Amino acid sequence: FPLFVPKEDGTAGLESAHHPFTAPHPDDTHLVFTNPQKVRSQHYDLVLNGSEVAGGSIRIHDAELQTYVLEEILKEDASVLNHLIEALQSGCPPHGGIAIGFDRLMAILCNADSIRDVIAFPKSTAGHDPMSGAPSQLPDVELQPFHVKVTSE
Numbered sequence: 001f002p003l004f005v006p007k008e009d010g011t012a013g014l015e016s017a018h019h020p021f022t023a024p025h026p027d028d029t030h031l032v033f034t035n036p037q038k039v040r041s042q043h044y045d046l047v048l049n050g051s052e053v054a055g056g057s058i059r060i061h062d063a064e065l066q067t068y069v070l071e072e073i074l075k076e077d078a079s080v081l082n083h084l085i086e087a088l089q090s091g092c093p094p095h096g097g098i099a100i101g102f103d104r105l106m107a108i109l110c111n112a113d114s115i116r117d118v119i120a121f122p123k124s125t126a127g128h129d130p131m132s133g134a135p136s137q138l139p140d141v142e143l144q145p146f147h148v149k150v151t152s153e
Contacts, residue, residue: 003028003041004073013075018043020074021066021084022057023094032065036073046098053105056098063088080145 003024004014016022018041024032025040032039043057060066063085070078078085106118116122121131128134143149 001041001043002037003032003039004036006037014073016074017041018055018057020070020076021059023060024065029065032069032073042096044098046100048105048108051104051108052101053108054098054100056096058094058096061088061092061094077145 002017003022005017007013007015014036023042025042028039041057044055045052046054060069066088067078067085070076070081103115103119106112107115110118112118121129123129137150140149
């Protein structure tokens, strides 16, 4: 998988194909600084019978590389993640993870027609969660660090 892809909104620049903490392929690390669109990533998917049931990645564990990716490639304010940068500066070892889509896996194993047949807390067709009342409104100040803006249709 590529580490970076052109921005979906069509504006100039790149965005993370997986997430901004995904490590580059070791053979491509030098390209991060010279030709980032050519960098392969270390993210992966687990597929069962043609359906993705898990995904994950090896994370960047070098503070300088993480700061460069955030600020120079993704044009993000790395100070928002200062706690992460400080942890990486302390000598964080290489690490990774994987997240299993348990509901999707159960739907496949149970041969269910729909994931909604096995999901513990299904949403309504409108995306409303009757158990938690989600979604709810957030103030603009909480959305700003994530570059999210809510507009009416």
